[in-house]
Amino acid sequence: MNKHFVGDTAVLLGRSLRHIARSPDTIITTAIMPIAFMLLFVYVFGGAIETGSDSYVKYLLPGILVITIASGISYTAFRLFLDLKGGIFERFQSMPIARSSVLWAHVLTSLVANLISLVVVIGVALVMGFRTGAGVSGWLAVAGILVLFTLALTWIAVIPGLTAKTLDGASAFSYPLIFLPFVSSAFVPTESMPGPVRAFAEHQPVTSIVNAIRDLFAQQPVGTDIWIALGWCVGILALAYVFATVTYRRRIS
């Protein structure tokens, strides 16, 4: 690895974070949709949903956090696409810098931006009555899962960011990711779903992630869900990283 990797990544990360600081709308729009879903489901549909939990916002929050990440990562594709279009990407590539730091800076920016959005969403949930007795270790475990999940989805986002032909194409890929939580245990217990849907819901990554976070917040034993959740996150992360790196190499050679 290039000796300048850490330094170059830090400089480029500083650049992207400045972008975010100057257009905080990217964080606001990331947080608005999940907050709207949360309001809608808690105050409109929630009364009719039987979850077996004492408060619906408590049941709902983990799924909302997943949606927050899924909508937030599309900005990585967006920013990467703009860099490629604008010519600054070529400037970086023709300079004596560690080449992978260009991608890593975007990935770390996504992590920072998503963590801010998540804090905003959790803040709104607290106002809406979300309470947890989870201690420091519980919160750390939740944060760990969310960080891994953000990194996994961000590396997926890098691929359309590098290959898209239009700006819309670069960010449209995230729509299916946003709707994946709807066919999971995020909004309603999977037991209420008909056979094939239930089978899908119980074996897709969002359900295990949502269940693990829910158990951590409720201070329940997490069981196997957390290992399945970690397995999904690490698996997606590794696969997306490899594909993104290959795409990047092809793009710059």
Added chain:
Amino acid sequence: MLAAMSIPPTTDRVEQAVISVQGLEKSFTQLKVLRGVDIDVARGTIFALLGSNGAGKTTVVKILSTLLRADAGTARVNGFDVTAQAAEVRESISLTGQFAAVDEILTGRENLVLVARLRHLSGPGVIADDLLRRFSLTEAGSRRVATYSGGMRRRLDIAMSLIGNPPVIFLDEPTTGLDPEARIEVWQAVKELAEDGTTVLLTTQYLDEAEHLADRIAILHEGRIIVNGTLDELKQLLPPVKIEYVEKQPSLEDVFLTLVGARTNKEQR
């Protein structure tokens, strides 16, 4: 025809070539863009690569700046092979692409500091302030680039390319899309570069630009260099000078520059 157009061999080979290209070929799927390009550029000179749109000028620049890989042929920049020693080439060059490669959300000064940091130089702030002064951007330095005019963007773009004093600079169509005043500003900047010993390879589709700036001019046509020489040598390719008396009408450019010129000169100095 081609044989008749060739330049005397004394000037054909350049001694101490900083950029040396032989038999460069590049295809994009079906399209053969470069069909064997040979170029030598001497240290401290301005070399213009002239050609119409789609002639392959940008492809040559991209190969020389390690952004593209050639299919065949060799290219050396500052003594380093562009494929085998890409990292060393990147240390020696700077690229100003066809579209101003500046960060619009950052200020002009922040753009310069960014590049200075990425070139691992000490005192990035001092370097930035110095370049802002040299390119008459001091006042605009703290403004976001999104508010800059085309000429200011280009000047900032070129200023960013000078950071770290790379011995070789590639300028890909540096004045395309600029108004006449901005073009002259850019020309001035390029001339000063060469006076300081930097080797400049620029591409252009404007004949007057090559005429104004270049020590040597090569014409790239259908993937090959069809002529390569100084302006005088190129002129000799055509029949001897005919003397005609023509009423000298001011061109629109003359009129424009005379009318707005007073202001421009004041700003430049």
